[in-house]
Amino acid sequence: MQRAWVIQFAGLAAILLLLAFALPRYAQMVPEKIADHVQHHLHEKGMTWAGVRPAPGHSRSVLLNGSAPDAEAQQAAVNDLRSLWYIQQVQDTTTPKIIEPYTLHIQWDGDKLALDGYVSSAEDKAEIAEQIRSEFGNNADLEKLQAGLGAPEYWETLIHTVLLKEIKPLPSASVRMVGHTINFAGKVATTQKAEALSKALRPIEEKDYHLAVNIIPLDIIEPYTLHIQWDGDKLALDGYVSNADTKAKLVEQIKSAFGDNAHLEKLQTGSGTPKHWETLISTVLLEAIKPLQSASVRMVDQTLSFAGKTDTTRQAKALEKALQPFAAKGYATSVNVIALDNAAVVCQREFNRLLTQETIVFSTGGAGIHQESNALLQELADAAIFCAGTTILISGHTDDVGNEEDNFKLSEQRAKAVKGWLFRQGGVPLERMKTSGKGASEPLADNDTEAGRAKNRRIEFVVEGI
Structure with missing residues (x-):
């Protein structure tokens, strides 16, 4: 009997000892489990910014922390936790997230409007969306317009009263707002309207914003x-x-x-x-x-x-x-x-300059002039016209490849082709021009190399009487 009592007492002592060790651990696990569950609950609702941990002093109290994107999101998280039956108290230690840099990009193509960036609150976002629907219709992309803290002073006021108002009549516009800097680029129909738009944007600078404006009138002449x-x-x-x-x-x-x-x-x-x-x-x-x-x-x-x-x-x-x-x-x-x-000396100097810089290009083995030489020929014609009263000898030259007689004929044909171009397209009188074919008789370089032969294939202009 006494032995049974001892055994029962020992068992009871063991149970009490086990409870002494287990209960504190269990008491600690319950708040942690609740906090984990609440964290998962918030993330499922899209509040991934929010963190939850047990609050000291009560197993059904939680501490909410994290950087809230705006005041509305912060309050929504608190209200959501308070609505849970198993949460007795919510301690809010969240801090609002300040957007840096604070930006907004407005793009307008004359038909569709798109906004990408931030305004101060959901209420401001709703007001801007309503204004846009009223003035621009439903063809607007506002999916990237967000609410966020940190807006510079007068941010929404300038959007409402200046930017959206002035963008509407333009064929196109792009506005970038970064902090206290606004870059406004757009197109207008006339220079007069460009000046009026620049004047209409002045209130931006009056609010201590730096304004950079690039307005292009569509009636501008380029090149002038x-x-x-x-x-x-x-x-x-x-x-x-x-x-x-x-x-x-x-x-x-x-x-x-x-x-x-x-x-x-x-x-x-x-x-x-x-x-x-x-x-x-x-x-x-x-x-x-x-x-x-x-x-x-x-x-x-x-x-x-x-x-x-x-x-x-x-x-x-x-x-x-x-x-x-x-x-x-x-x-x-x-x-x-x-x-x-x-005149003759100046004219000769100009001919030499032009023909040193470029070469008149002919078809291979023929006298057809390539179109790429038209600009050079026009400059030669202009120079010839300005030294009126002089006679110009146009001579053709070849390298020594091929038959000598054929080279003389080819050089003469090329000289005559140049003369014909200057007369028909350049306006130089025929009586002021002579031609001759020199063949390979007056080389400027050695015909043993391709570079030398290329230099020898040429047209020369000589003003007679110098």
């Missing part, structure tokens, strides 16, 4: 050109000036200086005028052209090509000096002035 032709009697202008008022003033100046013998039908107005364009035309070019025998002027954007003839070398030098304001205003200038008292 003007061609002036003067033959000593008649003046012709073909190209652009900025507006009707400028054109009227220029026409009045031309009539006063050159009389009524001027062709201005092709003078037009268009946006995109380079700086100092009209000033240089009225104060430099027209003044410089008037006393010349002839002149041809091409202005392309900020590039000036001026070719003209004067009576004397002194006048030519004075003209070059008179055109210096173009270079001073940032224009790239090319001036070719021929003095008639030195």
Whole structure:
């Protein structure tokens, strides 16, 4: 009997000892299991930012932590946990996530609007979405528009009252907002509308934002050109000036200086005028052209090509000096002035320069001129026209490959082909040109190498009487 009592007592002691060790561990496991379950529950609801761990002091209390994307998400997580029957208390230690950098990209193609970035809250997002539906219709992509904390001051105000309002009438626009910087790029129908848009965007800078604007008028002329032709009697202008008022003033100046013998039908107005364009035309070019025998002027954007003839070398030098304001205003200038008292020498120098830089290309074994040589031939024709009164000898040369007689014939045929081109397409009078075929009789290099033979296959221009 006594032995049985001892055994029972020992068993009871063992059970009590086991409970003493197990209960604290079990008590610790219950809150951990609850926290794990709650964490899984939040993640299933898409709140992957949220973390949950047991709160000290109570097995059914949890501590919510993490970086919430916005205040609405933070409150939604707290409310969700409080709705669970097995949670007695929620301690919220979450911190709102601040978006850095805070951005928004607005893209508009004249038909569809897309927003990608952030506004302060779900309420702001709803208001912007409502405004967009009202002004742009349902053809808008707002899937990437999110709510997030950290918006700079006046962020939504500028979107509502300036950006969306000014984008609507444009053919296209792209706006990038990054912190206190806004880059606005867009296209408008006219230069006048571009100026009005720039003015409408000024409230952005008044709110201490840095604004970069790139507005392209669709009526802008590219490249911006003007061609002036003067033959000593008649003046012709073909190209652009900025507006009707400028054109009227220029026409009045031309009539006063050159009389009524001027062709201005092709003078037009268009946006995109380079700086100092009209000033240089009225104060430099027209003044410089008037006393010349002839002149041809091409202005392309900020590039000036001026070719003209004067009576004397002194006048030519004075003209070059008179055109210096173009270079001073940032224009790239090319001036070719021929003095008639030195025309032959200047003309020969120009022929040599052109034919040293490039070679007239013919068909293999024939006299057909390749189209790639048309630009060179036109430059040769322009030079020939400006040294009027001279006779030009065009001579053809070959390498020593093949029959000598055939080479003489081929060189003569090629010289005549060049003469024909200069007459038919370049406007050089036939009586001012002679041709000869030299074959391989006047080589410039050794015919033993391909490089030497290539150099010997050539056309030469010689101005007679120098």
